[in-house]
Amino acid sequence: MESGGGDTVRAAQAGDPGAFGRLVERHWCEMVRLARSVVGDAEAEDCVQDALLSAWHALPSLADPERFRGWLARSVFRRALRASRWKRLRSWFGLVPERVVRHEREAEIDLARLMDSLPPRQRAVLHLTIVEEMSDREIGEVLSIDAGSVRAHRRRARQKLSSVYRKGDP
Amino acid sequence: MTFQDDDDWPDGFADALRRHAARTPSLMPAEAARRLRERLEPRPERRYRQWLAPAAAAAAVVLALASASRMRHEDGPAPRPRGVERSTVVVGPLPDNIVLWWADPETPVYFILPSTPTGGQS
Numbered sequence: 001m002e003s004g005g006g007d008t009v010r011a012a013q014a015g016d017p018g019a020f021g022r023l024v025e026r027h028w029c030e031m032v033r034l035a036r037s038v039v040g041d042a043e044a045e046d047c048v049q050d051a052l053l054s055a056w057h058a059l060p061s062l063a064d065p066e067r068f069r070g071w072l073a074r075s076v077f078r079r080a081l082r083a084s085r086w087k088r089l090r091s092w093f094g095l096v097p098e099r100v101v102r103h104e105r106e107a108e109i110d111l112a113r114l115m116d117s118l119p120p121r122q123r124a125v126l127h128l129t130i131v132e133e134m135s136d137r138e139i140g141e142v143l144s145i146d147a148g149s150v151r152a153h154r155r156r157a158r159q160k161l162s163s164v165y166r167k168g169d170p
Numbered sequence: 171m172t173f174q175d176d177d178d179w180p181d182g183f184a185d186a187l188r189r190h191a192a193r194t195p196s197l198m199p200a201e202a203a204r205r206l207r208e209r210l211e212p213r214p215e216r217r218y219r220q221w222l223a224p225a226a227a228a229a230a231v232v233l234a235l236a237s238a239s240r241m242r243h244e245d246g247p248a249p250r251p252r253g254v255e256r257s258t259v260v261v262g263p264l265p266d267n268i269v270l271w272w273a274d275p276e277t278p279v280y281f282i283l284p285s286t287p288t289g290g291q292s
Contacts, residue, residue, distance in 0.1 A: 021206065
């Protein structure tokens with residue numbers, strides 16, 4: 001996964017906080033979108049903040065600055081996945097309401113419910129395929145799985161969507 | 171939205187998902203970057219707080235000990251050490267020991283034990 005901005009990454013690796021700030025500005029929205037697709041709105045931005053803080057400290061270990069975007073996305077995904085598991089655990093014990101973010105439009109509520117019915121990895125695969133238009137190989141890098149597993153997740157997501165739509169209850 | 175059971179996504183699903191994902195984050199990129207830079211660069215007042223908290227805790231411990239020590243004398247003045255006069259001023263070499271004694275529970279008074287029988291004068 002190419003990210004461009006290799007010089008900015010190299011400057012950040014050398015310890016320039018200003019360069020790292022530019023990287024944050026460049027990738028913030030995309031990373032928040034990815035985290036939202038996995039954990040939902042309420043915790044997404046915290047996950048990205050944590051991943052970015054961690055990235056700052058681990059940046060010198062990044063061998064290829066051109067792969068910064070995929071490297072960061074992988075960290076964001078892992079944190080969002082962990083947060084999603086905790087969220088599910090808390091909801092089982094009734095510690096958090098089922099949905100804490102209000103959407104204004106009915107269609108958005110339907111889509112949010114539909115996405116919530118899928119497991120986190122399938123949601124991430126749908127998001128990275130449709131919204132970010134990544135290849136299976138790129139998605140595999142972010143999710144730390146191979147391209148075949150990406151296709152399997154997408155196929156299962158389609159089947160689930162199919163069953164939900166047949167019931168007419170998205 | 172209607173779902174066609176083939177390799178494509180349901181009609182309108184992809185567009186709806188893109189719209190859903192395009193919602194503005196509560197924190198805009200520039201603000202996110204500013205906050206992150208702030209967390210990466212400790213400000214002087216943060217360094218100041220690093221030693222202020224332990225100092226405040228130490229002061230609290232000293233006050234608590236002093237308060238506990240005073241409480242021991244709540245029942246009345248402690249006995250004056252034998253051979254020591256109040257307001258003794260020592261001239262010459264410092265005596266071997268200095269005694270802190272509360273003649274009055276509210277007013278701590280320092281007494282200095284003379285090192286020699288004639289070592290002090292009032």
